[in-house]
Amino acid sequence: MQGEQRARAIFLSLWVIVTAIKTFVAWRLPLFVDEAFYWQEGQHLAAAYSDLPGLTAWLTRLGVEIGGGHRLGLRLPFLLLGALLPWMVARISARWFGGRIGWLAGSLTLLMPLSATLGILAVPDVPMAFTSVLCLGAGAKLLRDVDAGGALLLAAGLLVGALSHYRFIGVIGFGFIALLLLPEGRRMLRDARVWMALTVGIVAWLPLLAWNLGNQDAGLRFQLVERHPWSFQATGLWFLVIQPLLVTPLLCLAMWQVGVAGFRPNHGDTYRVQWRYFALVGGVSTLAIFLFGFFTDVERISFHWPLPGYFALLVAAPVVLSRWPRHWRRITWGLTSVGLLLALAYYVMAATPSLREELAGNKFYPRNFAGWRPLAVAVREELADMPADTKVLAGNFKIGAELGFRLGDASIEVLPHALNDKHGRTAQLALWGLISDGGRSTPRLLVLAPGDQRYRDLLQRYHQVCDLVGPLPPPRVVALDHGNQRFLLFQLPAEKQPGPCVTPAMAWIDTPLPHEEVGKVVEMQGWAFKDGVGLSGVEVLVDGRVMATADYGAEYDVSGYWKISTDPNHPKTGFTARFDTTALAPGRHWLGLRLHGADGSVEDWKEQPFEIPDR
Known part of the structure; x- marks a missing residue:
């Protein structure tokens, strides 16, 4: 009992601290571009959209209706769902493994970077994670005893899941495979009440199906065909490297031990059926997503795809950890805490202009x-x-x-x-x-x-x-x-x-190279042009101030690469300049260009860093 009370106190403290930090970050952090588009969808309410079912857009609309046109208001429903997730995991785990294990599972959910940061951004992964855990709990309950309450809970989860994301089809499929691998699962699937719940889940996909039928299957083609190469990519190996870092290495090992245990028919733990169910749901889905990672989209963010499976593994992870030596358990909790701090620090950095500037060029x-x-x-x-x-x-x-x-x-x-x-x-x-x-x-x-x-x-x-x-x-x-x-x-x-055609100016600095350590006098060389009218001059900037006027018009033929360029100065688009750095303090400085067009335009070019050594 003392152990359970201590675990509960730790969970409550973590929940308050993490939720407060997430709320602060959500208040300060500018909108991510996808969030802004979901807001736009929410202002054009519909049953479904080209990229997603309707739920994410509806939640953004609800958020701004309640909290006003501020980013925190938009994110408020997602913050609430994210705050509920650790409680849900703790409740499911406690039901089958005891109160202390339940609170520990909830604490791990609060610390694992991928799950802990859910809700900071108004993205579909939040409601999808919420409904995945809802279905997970319903499935475990129905394995013990099929009743109307469990079937209703499953129906609710399937309904909300169908409205969250196309990828929820995978959650359903992996859950179905896990149930088929269990004798109790096959018996459960023969019950009419379960099929009534599944019917509700199938009907919930009709708005998305109707949208695709009315729009040449644009959403399905994008999600299932256009965004994926469906050919082997060795870059998929990065997925296997990144995942242990995002969930922290030792916790990742513990969850994989849970998954492996699910394939042992004679596993001897209490509530053996539920243990195998959580392990199979998490193990099958995670393994499948890792394998798909070699054939699917690697250009856009996909590191969060295994999250539904991770929640299933987290439910039983404290059981595995309890068998580890004490010092390894402490290291696991410590690494997970550090991982969370690093994840939150990244969001704080992105929300703070002065800190964000430090990553310029990175x-x-x-x-x-x-x-x-x-x-x-x-x-x-x-x-x-x-x-x-x-x-x-x-x-x-x-x-x-x-x-x-x-x-x-x-x-x-x-x-x-x-x-x-x-x-x-x-x-x-x-x-x-x-x-x-x-x-x-x-x-x-x-x-x-x-x-x-x-x-x-x-x-x-x-x-x-x-x-x-x-x-x-x-x-x-x-x-x-x-x-x-x-x-x-x-x-x-x-x-x-x-x-x-008159275009904005184009430029390139050949020397010095970015991050190069320079001497007392810097010799610059590069090229610049402006299609349609040409450039009349180039100025060199250091830390935003004019440091020198470049000699522009040197022979530098770049038209072989920029074949469609129409700058009248070709091939004389090169520039050279030199400036003294003795008045500059040692350390990092920023080198830029100010491009003067013959049409009177003045455009500051992107800056690059250079280093002045201690003298």
């Missing part, structure tokens, strides 16, 4: 969280200088959704873009009538984000935009975090203008 830079507030401020200022009937035109769905949330406008038109297709949003935007062909009868404020395009494809993208809206006027540049997040704002007239 592959972990949280671009999808950065810059939306300054962009919205700049957009409002530009709109104030334009005619009253001016509308915003976004370069892709990310910009349209984020600006929509900031400006309170869920109907911002978007240009066609590969990103819209890649994330399965084109069909939905088309249904709303928000895909623009560039034609217009009133002025537009066009907003582009160059960082959303691979650099090698950026010039081609600029020319595609020209084809749609006409030559681009001098842009206003909104640059954050040393230009690692850049936006270009163009005031377009009411009618498409004739003439050759």
